[in-house]
Amino acid sequence: MKRLFLKSLVFTAVIAVSSCNSNKQATIKEDGTEAVKIRTQEEGKEEKNDTIAVQGKVNEINKGKDGYTAILTAEDGKIYYATISIPNLKDPKQYRSVTIGETIKVKGNSWKMEDDNYITVRELEK
Known part of the structure; x- marks a missing residue:
């Protein structure tokens, strides 16, 4: 029982960490639907010095x-x-x-x- 609990805890932690690093950006429209935009690497780059x-x-x-x-x-x-x-x-x-x-x-x-x-x-x- 302890092993099952530990495995599920680790699995939940992995999902939580990986979702924080997501390339998706969600916005809620006026009608209540959700629009998801996937960011590209170019959009995430900082301005060049x-x-x-x-x-x-x-x-x-x-x-x-x-x-x-x-x-x-x-x-x-x-x-x-x-x-x-x-x-x-x-x-x-x-x-x-x-x-x-x-x-x-x-x-x-x-x-x-x-x-x-x-x-x-x-x-x-x-």
């Missing part, structure tokens, strides 16, 4: 495990969080420490989270 170059003054530095994040104020007044680390740079020899107040130019992949602008730095110019 843009590559940008920013020159700005370093306001703050937050040290991390593999590098640091420099908070930059660009010439147009925008704030950027530039993550600078050896693994992310195209040429690891470009890696260097920067100081608060220094003006630097970075190139890399940009993305937004809420209202904040982030850059994964690929090139750190001197």
Whole structure:
């Protein structure tokens, strides 16, 4: 009896987990019927990152495990969080420490989270 209960519990858990990862999206129409749309992989992908170059003054530095994040104020007044680390740079020899107040130019992949602008730095110019 315990074995049967355990098997049914595991079976229920597997069904619950697999249904959470479903590619189906259901909507209820006004007449009470249900319409199911199957999402494709293309619809689930995030937007591609843009590559940008920013020159700005370093306001703050937050040290991390593999590098640091420099908070930059660009010439147009925008704030950027530039993550600078050896693994992310195209040429690891470009890696260097920067100081608060220094003006630097970075190139890399940009993305937004809420209202904040982030850059994964690929090139750190001197």
